[in-house]
Amino acid sequence: MENIRFVAVDEAYKRTPVEAVPPARATSEYYGCNVFNRKAMRKYLSSETRQRVYESIEEGVTLDRYVAEQVAAGMKRWAMDLGATHYTHWFQPLTGGTAEKHDSFAEPYGKGESLEEFTGKLLCQQEPDASSFPSGGLRNTFEARGYTAWDPSSPSFVIGDCLCIPTVFISYTGEALDYKAPLLRSKLAVSRAAENVLTLFGIKGDRVQSYLGWEQEYFLVDSALYAQRPDLILAERTLIGHNSAKNQQLEDHYFGTIQGRVLEFMKDLEFECYKLSIPIKTRHNEVAPNQFEIAPVYEEANLAIDHNLILMTIMRKVADKHGFKVLFHEKPFAGVNGSGKHCNWSLGTESGIGLMSPGKTDMDNLRFLTFMANTLKAVYDNNALLKASVLTATNAHRLGANEAPPAIISSFLGAQVTEAFEEMIESHDMVKIDGKRGYSSGIPQIPELLIDNTDRNRTSPFAFTGNRFEFRAVGSSANCSKAITVLNTIMADQLNRYKEAVDRRVAEGEDLEQALIDETRETIIACRKVCFDGNGYSAEWREEAAVRGLDREVSPPRAYDNFTSESTVALFSRTKVMNETELAARAEIDWEIYSKKIEIEARILADLTENHILPVAIRYQSVLLDNVTKMKDIFGVNEYRKMAEGELSTIKEIALHVSDARSMAIEMERMADAALESPTERDKALLFCDEVAPRLESLRKHIDALEMIVDDQMWPLPKYRELLFIR
Ligand code: ADP
Numbered sequence: 001m002e003n004i005r006f007v008a009v010d011e012a013y014k015r016t017p018v019e020a021v022p023p024a025r026a027t028s029e030y031y032g033c034n035v036f037n038r039k040a041m042r043k044y045l046s047s048e049t050r051q052r053v054y055e056s057i058e059e060g061v062t063l064d065r066y067v068a069e070q071v072a073a074g075m076k077r078w079a080m081d082l083g084a085t086h087y088t089h090w091f092q093p094l095t096g097g098t099a100e101k102h103d104s105f106a107e108p109y110g111k112g113e114s115l116e117e118f119t120g121k122l123l124c125q126q127e128p129d130a131s132s133f134p135s136g137g138l139r140n141t142f143e144a145r146g147y148t149a150w151d152p153s154s155p156s157f158v159i160g161d162c163l164c165i166p167t168v169f170i171s172y173t174g175e176a177l178d179y180k181a182p183l184l185r186s187k188l189a190v191s192r193a194a195e196n197v198l199t200l201f202g203i204k205g206d207r208v209q210s211y212l213g214w215e216q217e218y219f220l221v222d223s224a225l226y227a228q229r230p231d232l233i234l235a236e237r238t239l240i241g242h243n244s245a246k247n248q249q250l251e252d253h254y255f256g257t258i259q260g261r262v263l264e265f266m267k268d269l270e271f272e273c274y275k276l277s278i279p280i281k282t283r284h285n286e287v288a289p290n291q292f293e294i295a296p297v298y299e300e301a302n303l304a305i306d307h308n309l310i311l312m313t314i315m316r317k318v319a320d321k322h323g324f325k326v327l328f329h330e331k332p333f334a335g336v337n338g339s340g341k342h343c344n345w346s347l348g349t350e351s352g353i354g355l356m357s358p359g360k361t362d363m364d365n366l367r368f369l370t371f372m373a374n375t376l377k378a379v380y381d382n383n384a385l386l387k388a389s390v391l392t393a394t395n396a397h398r399l400g401a402n403e404a405p406p407a408i409i410s411s412f413l414g415a416q417v418t419e420a421f422e423e424m425i426e427s428h429d430m431v432k433i434d435g436k437r438g439y440s441s442g443i444p445q446i447p448e449l450l451i452d453n454t455d456r457n458r459t460s461p462f463a464f465t466g467n468r469f470e471f472r473a474v475g476s477s478a479n480c481s482k483a484i485t486v487l488n489t490i491m492a493d494q495l496n497r498y499k500e501a502v503d504r505r506v507a508e509g510e511d512l513e514q515a516l517i518d519e520t521r522e523t524i525i526a527c528r529k530v531c532f533d534g535n536g537y538s539a540e541w542r543e544e545a546a547v548r549g550l551d552r553e554v555s556p557p558r559a560y561d562n563f564t565s566e567s568t569v570a571l572f573s574r575t576k577v578m579n580e581t582e583l584a585a586r587a588e589i590d591w592e593i594y595s596k597k598i599e600i601e602a603r604i605l606a607d608l609t610e611n612h613i614l615p616v617a618i619r620y621q622s623v624l625l626d627n628v629t630k631m632k633d634i635f636g637v638n639e640y641r642k643m644a645e646g647e648l649s650t651i652k653e654i655a656l657h658v659s660d661a662r663s664m665a666i667e668m669e670r671m672a673d674a675a676l677e678s679p680t681e682r683d684k685a686l687l688f689c690d691e692v693a694p695r696l697e698s699l700r701k702h703i704d705a706l707e708m709i710v711d712d713q714m715w716p717l718p719k720y721r722e723l724l725f726i727r
């Protein structure tokens with residue numbers, strides 16, 4: 001029976017787009033059918049083996065070879081029953097995407113026969129020859145060994161004919177070559193640190209998890225139009241294009257009725273997600289035309305990130321079936337909103353205590369304020385590092401470009417939490433007056449906090465939203481591991497400091513409750529400057545932020561210096577998340593990727609200018625010249641001047657734009673060539689940032705002006721008004 005159902009669902013996956021209506025069945029019937037979850041394990045693994053796997057997932061116990069052998073055998077049978085013929089170690093290289101190299105189960109034996117083989121060794125560890133991935137110097141070419149190792153805490157899954165096994169990717173010497181390994185280490189660090197702080201509140205043995213609920217924004221473009229835009233194909237953003245007369249001014253797209261073709265795509269996508277246990281909850285139109293959002297229910301952060309990456313992969317496939325291309329770029333179109341991937345982050349215990357949720361008792365609320373204060377302190381102390389973790393060539397178009405959110409990391413708390421902290425700070429002396437259990441009179445008010453009642457501030461990059469923080473600066477194309485690893489790590493370190501400080505107070509004779517109150521009060525006082533509830537876009541805030549000592553850097557290559565600063569290296573080694581070499585490698589790779597992205601854009605734009613736009617502009621100019629000459633012939637010199645006034649000025653205008661655009665394109669390429677000569681990746685990235693990136697913008701102004709002049713029928717590329725409105 002089980003098998004029949006799996007096959008039936010798989011058949012539905014193969015349907016053509018026209019028929020691709022999700023089956024009229026309850027989601028729960030097929031949810032997770034392509035995941036090696038507990039249900040599948042019950043069928044394919046012995047109870048003893050299952051027990052060992054659960055221990056490994058829950059307690060991080062390493063599986064021995066014998067158990068791994070059993071798991072591999074069961075997993076292979078399960079995957080083959082779903083039609084899988086191949087397997088892959090699925091990992092997250094520092095390029096930002098995901099990597100897979102498919103190997104067949106087929107193993108020849110004897111004379112001309114074969115059998116399906118998949119051993120425990122193949123499950124646990126592989127050595128893909130992945131020497132072409134950027135490693136930031138972690139792997140010299142002569143010792144280019146990199147290993148992928150199974151992460152049992154994220155379940156394996158089948159997509160199409162391939163069994164995908166989530167893995168970490170590490171070097172011969174144990175350094176992380178991927179995003180998952182540091183994330184797992186940071187999760188461990190923050191869990192331990194939070195568990196230690198919880199013991200101060202009398203909570204012991206309740207494991208802490210970091211949770212993540214991402215909100216993925218994206219654009220859809222019709223495949224046929226996309227195919228005519230070399231910039232979209234090669235850079236995933238339009239490097240030129242005049243604003244459409246109507247774009248998002250009317251705010252009629254946001255939360256609007258979802259267009260039929262798009263809705264079919266979304267349904268199909270959700271169907272695929274549910275089969276892979278990705279708990280999609282929300283779909284809606286976003287602010288910009290053709291912009292949408294998809295969001296799941298939050299999960300443990302490692303799983304949530306794997307799910308986000310799987311989603312991004314299957315979104316492209318499903319979009320293809322529906323004649324769409326998905327754009328994950330943070331700013332595919334100038335003049336309309338860009339896309340982010342808000343990361344809703346929190347810590348919670350396995351028994352269900354939300355550490356960023358107010359509770360019912362005074363002690364619960366002291367715990368809540370403690371975790372809030374520590375989060376804010378961690379963010380305040382490391383605001384520049386946190387920004388560096390999300391700043392990229394593509395996300396730089398959002399951050400600091402007068403668009404949500406600004407490039408200064410501050411936190412919005414809402415009126416109630418702010419007031420609670422203010423009372424806590426002031427009530428130092430009031431404690432005695434109130435006479436209540438010896439601590440702040442401000443605290444008992446907090447139970448009145450209604451979770452739904454958090455006011456919103458859309459401009460804040462790190463906003464408290466009732467039971468979690470919403471980190472909004474993360475870019476839509478990012479692997480959110482980068483940001484979450486930094487968040488977990490800075491939080492772990494801060495919680496460790498907090499615990500030490502409270503222990504010290506107690507050792508000096510202070511009462512534990514009083515020590516908690518005093519230390520939390522001091523923590524919040526020390527980081528109040530990170531709290532900002534005003535307009536994050538205003539010029540005044542930029543000035544004010546400088547006074548408060550918050551980082552205002554907007555250039556990605558300069559921000560990356562934060563990865564290798566003395567304080568970052570010390571922080572990451574204290575928490576055992578990354579060593580100095582790993583951090584240096586990340587900075588190196590980020591500089592490299594930054595330069596490459598800008599260089600690619602510069603080459604595309606120069607090509608578009610020279611080969612697509614200028615020839616057409618000149619051709620149109622010739623048409624006008626021809627017309628003017630004929631007018632002159634017919635009407636004579638005196639009369640034609642007045643009649644052809646408009647044409648003549650247009651001819652001049654075209655000439656100016658053409659000559660400016662041409663010289664700018666040449667200059668931009670020259671600067672790109674010069675940047676490539678730089679001695680270090682950092683120097684190169686700085687030149688691309690300072691000399692090449694701004695030229696992309698100034699050059700496009702001439703092209704966009706030409707777009708408004710040249711005959712529409714001659715214009716060689718689809719325009720914004722076509723790209724942005726799906727019919
Ligand atoms: P918004 O109103 O900000 O657009 P959405 O409903 O789109 O919010 O997404 C909010 C995300 O936050 C969801 O993924 C949700 O599951 C997640 N979330 C809710 N509570 C928590 C929590 N305690 N920790 C982490 N994420 C959470």
Ligand code: MG
Pocket residue numbers: 215293295
């Ligand atoms: Mg949302």
